[in-house]
Amino acid sequence: MAKFYFKSSxxxxxxxxxxxxxxxxxxxxxxxxxxxxxYKNMKFEALLN
Amino acid sequence: MKDYTIKDAVLVNNYIKGDENALSTLIERHKQRIYSFIYSKVFDRDVSEDIFQDTFIKVIRTLKLGKYNEEGKFLPWVMRIAHNLVIDHFRKGNRMPKFEDNGEFSIFSIISDGDLNAEKRIIKDQVEEDLRNLIQELPEDQKEVLVMRMYRDMSFKEISDKTGVSINTALGRMRYALINLRKVIEKNNIVLTN
Known part of the structure; x- marks a missing residue:
């Protein structure tokens, strides 16, 4: 029963x-x-695995 | 505030210059605080993990794109991102109620039974009966239009054709029917709510 009422602080x-x-x-x-x-005024994101 | 040997600003700078270890140090240094903050708002481990991850994805992208300009205020900046993502999470939650199985949860707290219970059904019947009686008290022309519109679901065009009066007259009769009903209801203090 105790575990039903127990709750860690x-x-x-x-x-x-x-x-x-x-x-x-x-x-x-x-x-x-x-x-x-x-590239020039632009930024490109690339995900390389 | 803890006094670290290498300041956050220096680590951020090193990271922007390509030192990946700097990010590792920053995460290790602040992960507990940021994660605790998120958890204190959402009280869910999985959601906290997701928001923590999204927070740092944003941090990484911003730093790598060179858009970061708050030197010396790294932690408050990250906390603000986390805070905004927590708000986003709750906004999403409002749009789509979530089922959480935390042991104390009852499915009936979010799914209500659309059917009325016995008491409400009786009240509803009484209200409808009262309303029918009130409608009987209306002048014949107004009663005719109201019954056609509300109970037979006819359009004003159809009512106009059926009764041989113009649409405007039918609209006017409906308007007076409602005004008269309200007057009688107010005068006699009739409660027509369930």
Missing amino acids: RKEEQQQLVPTKTTVDFLLNYSKALSVID
Whole structure:
């Protein structure tokens, strides 16, 4: 029964509030893959995998 | 504010110049704060992940495109992007109610039963009966037009053809019928709501 009433406190939850490693890795890979090409006055984005 | 050995502004500059490790440091440095901020608004891990990701995608694109011009204010700038994306998320949510299975959720809180319950059905019947009686009190010409329009769903053109009066006359009779009904309702304090 106890588990029905138990709820971890907000403080406990907040301590481990970080994005997953997958999300961070995705962002770092996205950053590496994204390149901006300057052509005259224009900028083009290209995602290179 | 923590005193980091390398300032955010320097890392941002290095990143713009092509140092990918600078971004990694920036994310590591601020991820907890930004993620907590997002989570404190949406209270959903998956949504927080999505918004965190979208926030940094925006950051990366802006920096790489050379559009960033708020040196020294990196964190407030990222927080503002996150804040705007949280608002976007709620706007989307308003347009499309979402089903969340968090254990306490009841599907009936968003899907209501369109049928009236017994009490409301009785009230509705009474209201309709009262209204029918009131209509009977109207002058014959007004009653005729109102019944054709409201109960038989006829257009004013059809009413005009059927009764042999002009459309304007039919419209006028409808108008007076409604005015008279309102007068009687107000005078007798009749409640016609469910």
